[in-house]
Amino acid sequence: xxxxxxxxxxxGLIDLIRGLLQKEQVHAxxxxxxxxDDAASFRPGxxxxxxxxxxxxxxGSHYLPEHMNPSDLGRxxxxxxxxxxxxxxxxxxxxxxxLGLRPETxxxxxxxxxxxxxxxxxxxxxxxxxxxxxxxxxxxFIDITLIGEVETGKIVRRSTARPxxxxxxxxxxxxxxxGLRLLREGKTHDNLINHPLIAAFxxxxxxxxxxxxxxxxxxxxxxxxxxxGLLGDLGHICEQSNVGADIFQDRLPSNGHMKExxxxxxxxxxxxxxxxxxxxxxxxTCLPENMEAIKSELASLADTPVTEIGRIxxxxxxxxxxxxxxxxxxxxxxxxxxxxxxxx
Amino acid sequence: xxxxxxxxxxxGLIDLIRGLLQKEQVHAxxxxxxxxDDAASFRPGxxxxxxxxxxxxxxGSHYLPEHMNPSDLGRxxxxxxxxxxxxxxxxxxxxxxxLGLRPETxxxxxxxxxxxxxxxxxxxxxxxxxxxxxxxxxxxFIDITLIGEVETGKIVRRSTARPxxxxxxxxxxxxxxxGLRLLREGKTHDNLINHPLIAAFxxxxxxxxxxxxxxxxxxxxxxxxxxxGLLGDLGHICEQSNVGADIFQDRLPSNGHMKExxxxxxxxxxxxxxxxxxxxxxxxTCLPENMEAIKSELASLADTPVTEIGRIxxxxxxxxxxxxxxxxxxxxxxxxxxxxxxxx
Numbered sequence: 001x002x003x004x005x006x007x008x009x010x011x012g013l014i015d016l017i018r019g020l021l022q023k024e025q026v027h028a029x030x031x032x033x034x035x036x037d038d039a040a041s042f043r044p045g046x047x048x049x050x051x052x053x054x055x056x057x058x059x060g061s062h063y064l065p066e067h068m069n070p071s072d073l074g075r076x077x078x079x080x081x082x083x084x085x086x087x088x089x090x091x092x093x094x095x096x097x098x099l100g101l102r103p104e105t106x107x108x109x110x111x112x113x114x115x116x117x118x119x120x121x122x123x124x125x126x127x128x129x130x131x132x133x134x135x136x137x138x139x140x141f142i143d144i145t146l147i148g149e150v151e152t153g154k155i156v157r158r159s160t161a162r163p164x165x166x167x168x169x170x171x172x173x174x175x176x177x178x179g180l181r182l183l184r185e186g187k188t189h190d191n192l193i194n195h196p197l198i199a200a201f202x203x204x205x206x207x208x209x210x211x212x213x214x215x216x217x218x219x220x221x222x223x224x225x226x227x228x229g230l231l232g233d234l235g236h237i238c239e240q241s242n243v244g245a246d247i248f249q250d251r252l253p254s255n256g257h258m259k260e261x262x263x264x265x266x267x268x269x270x271x272x273x274x275x276x277x278x279x280x281x282x283x284x285t286c287l288p289e290n291m292e293a294i295k296s297e298l299a300s301l302a303d304t305p306v307t308e309i310g311r312i313x314x315x316x317x318x319x320x321x322x323x324x325x326x327x328x329x330x331x332x333x334x335x336x337x338x339x340x341x342x343x344x
Numbered sequence: 345x346x347x348x349x350x351x352x353x354x355x356g357l358i359d360l361i362r363g364l365l366q367k368e369q370v371h372a373x374x375x376x377x378x379x380x381d382d383a384a385s386f387r388p389g390x391x392x393x394x395x396x397x398x399x400x401x402x403x404g405s406h407y408l409p410e411h412m413n414p415s416d417l418g419r420x421x422x423x424x425x426x427x428x429x430x431x432x433x434x435x436x437x438x439x440x441x442x443l444g445l446r447p448e449t450x451x452x453x454x455x456x457x458x459x460x461x462x463x464x465x466x467x468x469x470x471x472x473x474x475x476x477x478x479x480x481x482x483x484x485f486i487d488i489t490l491i492g493e494v495e496t497g498k499i500v501r502r503s504t505a506r507p508x509x510x511x512x513x514x515x516x517x518x519x520x521x522x523g524l525r526l527l528r529e530g531k532t533h534d535n536l537i538n539h540p541l542i543a544a545f546x547x548x549x550x551x552x553x554x555x556x557x558x559x560x561x562x563x564x565x566x567x568x569x570x571x572x573g574l575l576g577d578l579g580h581i582c583e584q585s586n587v588g589a590d591i592f593q594d595r596l597p598s599n600g601h602m603k604e605x606x607x608x609x610x611x612x613x614x615x616x617x618x619x620x621x622x623x624x625x626x627x628x629t630c631l632p633e634n635m636e637a638i639k640s641e642l643a644s645l646a647d648t649p650v651t652e653i654g655r656i657x658x659x660x661x662x663x664x665x666x667x668x669x670x671x672x673x674x675x676x677x678x679x680x681x682x683x684x685x686x687x688x
Contacts, residue, residue: 041432
């Protein structure tokens, strides 16, 4: 018999999770009180600002259980939050995890999900210090709040890009969205689960270490992670910095898997790179003289691909695609809105 | 036409909330970045520990929309979290609010809910610094993470009660649970909404200021807020402190409304006081010589009722009710478990 949440109840599950965390996660001396009291507590580091982000995944809206096992689900939910902290230049430290679960949820699945959370936090010596378990009758949800630290004054915002800045992007945005489409088309048998595009959706990267280094060195004028697509998030930078951008179509990064998918769909590859995306890559802007330093810093780190895709201009919210023949095509920076759908 | 979330979308709602917060909430200079970037940021105070708690309300499991208007719903969700911070001796400072909403949710209701959050945070000069909006097709949910501050070393835990300590409780636990029962029996017409027991459920108190003062003065040996009922939460203190407790039946606090309800239900009033409760009162333990100081401190504050209900003994997890004839009746400290129901 598979043991479920309704067999041990909320208090039983809290004990189980506490035991698992005690045994398997990193214990930072700054955490003065973990799970088991009215609140958790920690001592903030001196000379640090604290960063707080929260992100939620709802079954049905953000994921389907048949597409993702509980461990990958846990990793993905934590990656989304780690990416947000990294995009400010911060180091992830303390997480609270709030779960909405159906009573028939298996305990093995819940443990696997926590191991997914922990595996993503461990490289940062970050830990889960609190949380909440709630009963739900319908869609399960995972809501994580992640607290990070950054040296005072080193935060990199969205609102500080300046005309003349170069625009850089890490990795190959567009892969995860293509992977999700493949999954939705029902192509979920074993060999496709290992398809690189599907893997990009199920087990996305984050670039938090890259974000920290660039912030620490003071190289970036602005930074954002890509969760609304390259164009959508570049739009957030332009809007909040009151600038525009020129994007060179032939510089947009793509790899073999994207090319293959683009051909199979008869869709231009630049469209894949610009639109919907859940790749959690970073967009950075920088002074021209800092571009090579960023590239070599990130290349030495983990061979992270970084591509210069364009430059910031002084026309507020005016984003243009510069075609290979140098003609301009105006782009409208809209992302995926769950309540409306794609807005363009 | 009532404007709904699906009319303006996620990004429209974020703009609307940002505007509302900008205009209506307290702005602390410690908040260096609010809503609108990948994460919010603040500068922690020197010589402070930070407290983190999170609590979630799910429609259907924790509340019914027909019982509570959006403003009261917002207040209640925030009170639950404020109470947890107060029960550690902390001052609430920074909140993130994660909402799961159906597309047809009215904007006026969402605004009313935020005004509910703000009204509870304002007395502490605390503010909402971030959050998340998620689409859900079924039950809505409100998940709040609240960060508080406390002077380093002043945290009051559950695990530090000692034999011989006196047990104090604030207010009249048991009212909210009776109010919820009245609501569930369908007694929701206007004059009943103003019934004191129903008001205790819909607009619960918290004792965060009381908790802060007692912690600051170092008067309490342990403290917890009551969300699982007086007995359930006293059970948490006993379990984690490895002690037991004697409760004097005739000292359990009750008021006229509880007496009336107890008579109408033909149920002993001490049962109401001990069992299910959502009153967010505090249980404190203290050395006998500090009891009067606590009472007078809280009386001078806001006339907060404080009642000595018993004492801590050295028998681990052994909680007894001492009857008026001095006979002992063993109690089993179980609270409400949403996945199992009442466990005794």
